[in-house]
Amino acid sequence: MRDKGNSIEIARAYMDRLVIEGRIVGARHPDCSFELFGKRFATPVMTGALSHLNHLHPDGVAEMAAGAALCGACAQIGMGDIPEMQQAIRRGSGVIKIIKPYKDEKEIFDRLEAAEAAGALAVGMDLEHAVNTEDDQDSLVAGFQMELKSMEQIRSYVRAVKLPFLVKGALSAKDAVKCRDLGVSGLILSHHNGLLRWAVPPVMVLQDIRKAVGHDLKLIVDGGIEDGADTFKALALGADAVSVGRPLMGPLGENGAEGVKDVLNRMTNELKGFMVRTDTADLNHMDPSVIHVI
């Protein structure tokens, strides 16, 4: 039977309906360097917040962050203990630690403080992982109990550290406005591999969110970004950056950091190809009118 409501498939189908207008007359070679929270990166393509990668590589998460550093990219990292996070921050060159919505608040504050002490670029929380996909029960993730977080709780995380705080899982202008009011610095627009079934494709809500919060929040698109074309479409529609998760896993297993670097470099070069063919000089001159929906 057809898997109705599969958000990964819905997002893929939408992305494939977006086509790009060519603008070659007078075009120049582009600059796709990118600034995030005061640090300049060579590319707006970053790693997704993956976790539990030791079956692929003995130091999977740190190796992924090291691969991002090899090509001047930012790395998000996901669930894991504090030593694993410290190692990844040491080997990366700009790491965003995404913390789970643990029911036990100590797990959260310990990680927030350790991330700051270790020199993370930013921290965040994947709020969408608080509840199960099937019902409204709090979820259990890798043996840890999660819970829905109130506005007051989120505000307390934002205030606990001086680092920028990102919310992952927001997929609406309404959430974006709430996050801005809470002092959040950025959103990772994500349905986290379909945790929300029938999810609106992240790229589809980008322009609404941008209109609602202007440039007060950094916007990172996550989920099903496979190549430079997907990246270009997301950036043209208003994203500051994209993250890529599952496509890194095979290359990480086969070639460690070099494999991760190769994927990020390939996507960045493809992105540059679309930028030059649309006369897009740099990431500050992305123009949504080059994108059409068929």
Ligand SMILES: Cc1cc2nc3c(=O)[nH]c(=O)nc-3n(C[C@H](O)[C@H](O)[C@H](O)COP(=O)(O)O)c2cc1C
């Ligand atoms: C093995 C694996 C582990 C993941 N662990 C986390 C995690 O700990 N925290 C998190 O926020 N997202 C986690 N994710 C979700 C990814 O960050 C990302 O949102 C998702 O895979 C969609 O992106 P993709 O299509 O590029 O893979 C994980 C995904 C995978 C495949």
